[in-house]
Amino acid sequence: DQQVKQNSPSLSVQEGRISILNCDYTNSMFDYFLWYKKYPAEGPTFLISISSIKDKNEDGRFTVFLNKSAKHLSLHIVPSQPGDSAVYFCAASAGSVGSGATNKLIFGTGTLLAVQP
Amino acid sequence: DAGITQSPRHKVTETGTPVTLRCHQTENHRYMYWYRQDPGHGLRLIHYSYGVKDTDKGEVSDGYSVSRSKTEDFLLTLESATSSQTSVYFCAISGRYSNQPQHFGDGTRLSIL
Structure with a gap:
């Protein structure tokens, strides 16, 4: 069973517009969520994260929104740039700060974002 | 870049042969992880380590073993x-707390014929 789902395998947007990538989860124990970006032949690169005690976290052009009641998170990229073209993975973990939690991540299957010039 | 080196970067081998992949870190992080990435599955955790000689299974551990005899090295x-x-196999490292993101190496592409 897929605990973290990214239902859109791909997304195409125009440069300068907003990109919205979506992720759904089923495990209510998840309390930490992350987005990673991956270019071909490279490892995933951490982008932004959010704790379950928040509903929004912003870092420059990237904003992550968390809707716990819907078990849904989204990543907004504004404005989108051609260099943002990559596969985006959302990931989730269960555990609490300071508990020595293992930080075991469950990943979605990824969304390929193409930003057209 | 997080100081993570995976070796080899590419390997082709035959069914039935033993294979060892190495992950080396220079960050002195406590936690190390091995994932595999396959189409349609994202990244899945194979094994992880929470200290020297301390390891545990992930969600797809069958057929794999790990060892960690030094803080800096994690072998699959x-x-x-x-x-x-x-x-494609990825190694990752992270600090002690669950609100610290994992950082990944560049992967090893393994083909078994």
Whole structure:
């Protein structure tokens, strides 16, 4: 069973517009969520994260929104740039700060974002 | 870049042979992880380590073993490789707390013929 789902395998947007990538989860124990970006032949690169005690976290052009009641998170990229073209993975973990939690991540299957010039 | 080096970067081998992949870190992080990435599955955790000689299974651990004799090195071994283990393998590291993101190496592409 897929605990973290990214239902859109791909997304195409125009440069300068907003990109919205979506992720759904089923495990209510998840309390930490992350987005990673991956270019071909490279490892995933951490982008932004959010704790379950928040509903929004912003870092420059990237904003992550968390809707716990819907078990849904989204990543907004504004404005989108051609260099943002990559596969985006959302990931989730269960555990609490300071508990020595293992930080075991469950990943979605990824969304390929193409930003057209 | 996080100081993570995976070796080899590419390997082709035959079914039934043993294979060892190495992950080396220079960050002195406590936690190290091995994932595999396959189409349609994202990244899946194979094994992880929470300290020297302390390891545990992830969600797809069958057919794999790991060892960590030093903080900086985490080895993944396929005792008898099978074609289903053809994949891209990623090592990751993280600090102590669950609100610290994992940082990944650049991967090892393993093909088992």
